[in-house]
Amino acid sequence: MTARDLGDRAASRGATARKPTMADVARHAGVSLKTVSRVVNQEPHVRASLQERVQAAISALGYRRNEAAARLARGATMLTLGLVMENISNEFYSRLAAAVESAAARYEALVVFGSYEESADKERMLVESMYARGVDSLIVVPSAADHSWLAEHASLTTVFVDRVPPGLESADVVLLDDVRGGRAATEHLLARGHRRIALVSDDEGISSVHDRATGYRAALRAAGLAADDALTVRGLFDPWRVSHEVSRLLDLPDPPTAFFATNNRAAIGILQALRERPERPAYVSFDDFALADVFNPGVTVVRYDTARLARSAVDLLLNPSPSPRRVKVPVELVARGSGELPPS
Amino acid sequence: MTARDLGDRAASRGATARKPTMADVARHAGVSLKTVSRVVNQEPHVRASLQERVQAAISALGYRRNEAAARLARGATMLTLGLVMENISNEFYSRLAAAVESAAARYEALVVFGSYEESADKERMLVESMYARGVDSLIVVPSAADHSWLAEHASLTTVFVDRVPPGLESADVVLLDDVRGGRAATEHLLARGHRRIALVSDDEGISSVHDRATGYRAALRAAGLAADDALTVRGLFDPWRVSHEVSRLLDLPDPPTAFFATNNRAAIGILQALRERPERPAYVSFDDFALADVFNPGVTVVRYDTARLARSAVDLLLNPSPSPRRVKVPVELVARGSGELPPS
Numbered sequence A, B: 001m002t003a004r005d006l007g008d009r010a011a012s013r014g015a016t017a018r019k020p021t022m023a024d025v026a027r028h029a030g031v032s033l034k035t036v037s038r039v040v041n042q043e044p045h046v047r048a049s050l051q052e053r054v055q056a057a058i059s060a061l062g063y064r065r066n067e068a069a070a071r072l073a074r075g076a077t078m079l080t081l082g083l084v085m086e087n088i089s090n091e092f093y094s095r096l097a098a099a100v101e102s103a104a105a106r107y108e109a110l111v112v113f114g115s116y117e118e119s120a121d122k123e124r125m126l127v128e129s130m131y132a133r134g135v136d137s138l139i140v141v142p143s144a145a146d147h148s149w150l151a152e153h154a155s156l157t158t159v160f161v162d163r164v165p166p167g168l169e170s171a172d173v174v175l176l177d178d179v180r181g182g183r184a185a186t187e188h189l190l191a192r193g194h195r196r197i198a199l200v201s202d203d204e205g206i207s208s209v210h211d212r213a214t215g216y217r218a219a220l221r222a223a224g225l226a227a228d229d230a231l232t233v234r235g236l237f238d239p240w241r242v243s244h245e246v247s248r249l250l251d252l253p254d255p256p257t258a259f260f261a262t263n264n265r266a267a268i269g270i271l272q273a274l275r276e277r278p279e280r281p282a283y284v285s286f287d288d289f290a291l292a293d294v295f296n297p298g299v300t301v302v303r304y305d306t307a308r309l310a311r312s313a314v315d316l317l318l319n320p321s322p323s324p325r326r327v328k329v330p331v332e333l334v335a336r337g338s339g340e341l342p343p344s
Helices: A003-012 A022-029 A033-040 A048-061 A067-074 A091-105 A120-132 A148-153 A178-191 A207-222 A239-250 A264-275 A306-318 B003-012 B022-029 B033-040 B048-061 B067-074 B091-105 B120-132 B148-153 B178-191 B207-222 B239-250 B264-275 B306-318
Strands: A080-085 A110-115 A137-140 A157-161 A172-176 A197-200 A258-261 A282-286 A300-303 A326-329 A332-334 B080-085 B110-115 B137-140 B157-161 B172-176 B197-200 B258-261 B282-286 B300-303 B326-329 B332-334
Touching: A022 A033, A022 A048, A033 A048, A033 B306, A080 A091, A080 A120, A091 A110, A091 A306, A091 B091, A091 B110, A110 A120, A110 B091, A120 A137, A120 A148, A137 A306, A157 A306, A172 A178, A172 A207, A172 A306, A178 A197, A178 A207, A178 A258, A178 A282, A178 A300, A178 A332, A197 A207, A197 A239, A197 A264, A239 A264, A258 A264, A264 A282, A306 A326, A306 B033, B022 B033, B022 B048, B033 B048, B080 B091, B080 B120, B091 B110, B091 B306, B110 B120, B120 B137, B120 B148, B137 B306, B157 B306, B172 B178, B172 B207, B172 B306, B178 B197, B178 B207, B178 B258, B178 B282, B178 B300, B178 B332, B197 B207, B197 B239, B197 B264, B239 B264, B258 B264, B264 B282, B306 B326
Parallel strands: A080 A110, A080 A137, A137 A157, A157 A172, A172 A326, A197 A258, A258 A282, A282 A300, B080 B110, B080 B137, B137 B157, B157 B172, B172 B326, B197 B258, B258 B282, B282 B300
Antiparallel strands: A110 B110, A300 A332, B300 B332
């Protein structure tokens, strides 16, 4: 027997006084929830026959339109946080989402999430859509596009994570110590004797990527070396493209002996390239990932505490301040083998 | 300048007519959002001085308690789906979450999510908490505990994914073809000449795990072999424990020459064990994962279309039917190397 069957039985013998929901109306009318929603919200282009069936079900059940809203208003708290990020199936984001969920649970808050897949339009649509549904607080990993439009939603408390939002530079932001991480990774490779260290980057319009690359260049400069454009690859979202570019660099007459990957996607591209090749260059990746220590050699990474990143964001969100704040979460290098290989 | 600054400026010159939110009250009173929520909801144990500050801010701004609810009621649609799962940082769940989000977007619905980490109590708390906030529709990957309590929430439309909920066997469920997948994986290893095939399982109280193991045993039986209890490990949630058990099996006087892993966690445990060992047993994993083809040899897996799994669930959810439905999503074996190794 399903929950639904039990509910119908309970309702038919009047055992419970629960109010009918939109789902009950849909079931009674034999139409989809979406159709009920369209009729209830008086959207255009709903067939007259469907409208009549829904209206008949509404009358029969005594459904009141704002039942869900009323239930929300009755609720003890209304804290629902929105989490807007690039792509939850990328491990950086799934770890972040899990950590935000845990941090929010400490405030008995629920988390609504959405991915925009580097589409600034979709990012904006997600924010608008969360706003329309009564989400008051947002955690956003912003795209590289201008974010001044968020000023329209001044009543939304917003904290940005991992990247500074272009056009809203003085918003509350929780960042990783990206410059230091890029510098530490590069210094680690320099200390093993590497002099031709390639940069496998991403879109440098993303502030965190830019800062990691800045750390890389600072470390080279401090060692009396110049960053070599021929050893830099940028704007690579897809591990397969990274893999192709890494192979191309290894085929140069004077190839790099080491790589610094500015994020987990770049590292996966390097792993894919090396699977097919005889060379054993050293590499260090910004971002830890679950299988990093299962490869042989293990992947040397710049690591940070994702739980701390999330807690900082949630704490800022729920304790608003009139002046903007910037929190920097520390990073550390974890040596596992790939970053300790000597120049060949 | 932050969105907040812009908003304050706009409000002070009366340029916008927006209504004050709980966040505005918190900012004005200089207290946390949680404190405002507690005062507004008349929760006990809030200091009198804080209560007064919040009340003063409410009066000054003209805040109405049910603003968020009113905004929700005004919204064109109110479809918000709840997604309750074990742990979003596991790749099976992050892929599922991304797919549910895409499927929900086709209905202009948002997704609220929560992880219960195999704690049946936390699972129930999550469902109650989503219900209290007006979520009408739920997608649940159920824990192994009894779910008859969900009958109390008969007005919640619920679809279960990946596992049959104990105690609610006739609910709407979208499953993978687990028996067939377990059978196909085992037949694949048998066809390469393996006779001692170990089962690396999980909690067999979880229906999907149970069914995959059933497929494994059926394939052995069809080949005239009996499942060997000495070659079965069960109830292993943690890849490190799996790794330890795999090592123990490989140390047996008559060790297995192949492994069937019932999920990605089990496969990762096998990969960890093999990193430290000279043996090269064959293995097949149920569940694909992002790095499965980066290992050498690539990991042979039983794969399925997560997008289809999610779409089926969302379609059932938004098109309720009086009789329970069960959908089975097909699976396929993808050979990448690890499942094609010969017996040693």
